[in-house]
Amino acid sequence: MTIPRIDLNDQTSIPQFGLGVWQVPQADAERVVSDAFEIGYRHVDTAQMYGNEEGVGAAIARSGLSRDDLYVTTKLNNNRHAPAAAKDSLRVSLEKLGLERVDLFLIHWPVPTQYDGDFVSTWEALLELRAAGLTTSVGVSNFQPDHLDRIVAATGVVPAVNQVEAHPYFANEAVRSATTGHGAHVQAWSPLGQGGGELSDPAVTALAERHGKTPAQVLLRWALDRGDIVFPKSLSRARLAENFEVFDFALSADDIAALAALDKGEAGRQGPNPDVFDWIPA
Numbered sequence: 191m192t193i194p195r196i197d198l199n200d201q202t203s204i205p206q207f208g209l210g211v212w213q214v215p216q217a218d219a220e221r222v223v224s225d226a227f228e229i230g231y232r233h234v235d236t237a238q239m240y241g242n243e244e245g246v247g248a249a250i251a252r253s254g255l256s257r258d259d260l261y262v263t264t265k266l267n268n269n270r271h272a273p274a275a276a277k278d279s280l281r282v283s284l285e286k287l288g289l290e291r292v293d294l295f296l297i298h299w300p301v302p303t304q305y306d307g308d309f310v311s312t313w314e315a316l317l318e319l320r321a322a323g324l325t326t327s328v329g330v331s332n333f334q335p336d337h338l339d340r341i342v343a344a345t346g347v348v349p350a351v352n353q354v355e356a357h358p359y360f361a362n363e364a365v366r367s368a369t370t371g372h373g374a375h376v377q378a379w380s381p382l383g384q385g386g387g388e389l390s391d392p393a394v395t396a397l398a399e400r401h402g403k404t405p406a407q408v409l410l411r412w413a414l415d416r417g418d419i420v421f422p423k424s425l426s427r428a429r430l431a432e433n434f435e436v437f438d439f440a441l442s443a444d445d446i447a448a449l450a451a452l453d454k455g456e457a458g459r460q461g462p463n464p465d466v467f468d469w470i471p472a
Contacts, residue, residue, distance in 0.1 A: 208233025219245025237265035273315035335368035353377035359458035
């Protein structure tokens with residue numbers, strides 16, 4: 191299975207499909223990531239906030255895979271936005287992951303009500319980390335249009351990606367449009383929702399039956415067809431394999447329209463609102 195790659199704005203590319211490890215306990219991370227590698231996954235998305243970088247690193251070391259065959263993302267914790275702390279945090283992450291560099295390092299949340307509203311200096315710190323070779327690409331996560339505008343205006347550097355909540359109940363089109371308008375790519379987190387009902391929605395189950403696929407596979411195909419980069423997560427090897435089987439069918443224009451009609455706008459948001467989310471870990 192050859193996973194499609196997306197060309198980024200920094201002359202690199204990223205596998206369009208990967209494994210997310212949000213809410214994967216440290217004790218399970220090595221097993222889950224190892225299972226994913228055996229199935230064929232080569233893109234892993236973790237974060238300092240997830241507390242499982244060491245397990246991801248153990249799976250990478252155990253895999254025997256060439257470093258060039260892997261794409262590894264981690265993200266800056268909300269309590270490390272000060273530039274010096276941001277730089278030190280990536281070095282710690284690299285030790286936990288057992289890597290000399292990551293492929294992509296993201297600001298996890300803008301937390302605009304913290305740090306005197308300064309996420310520009312945090313972005314500048316990531317640019318310095320890229321220049322130092324500790325990460326190949328840099329990007330952001332959960333940035334709203336005005337957040338993107340601000341860092342690009344201040345530095346002239348567009349993030350490679352913006353990782354945001356996106357699924358049929360919350361298509362997040364304004365943020366997607368702002369992201370692509372700047373020349374960045376959208377990464378969709380929670381592409382299957384967070385238990386909000388998409389997987390049992392009649393429009394989704396009808397498409398799944400028509401295509402001989404599961405509802406989860408239909409939702410992942412929808413995200414891929416929109417051009418989003420996706421990384422569903424599961425603790426189950428069987429579900430990991432199921433999620434991977436999304437490259438042998440396509441949705442029609444009518445199918446895509448039926449799913450687009452499910453968008454509830456802001457009412458469909460299932461995660462925190464980036465404009466007000468201000469959690470700082472102890």
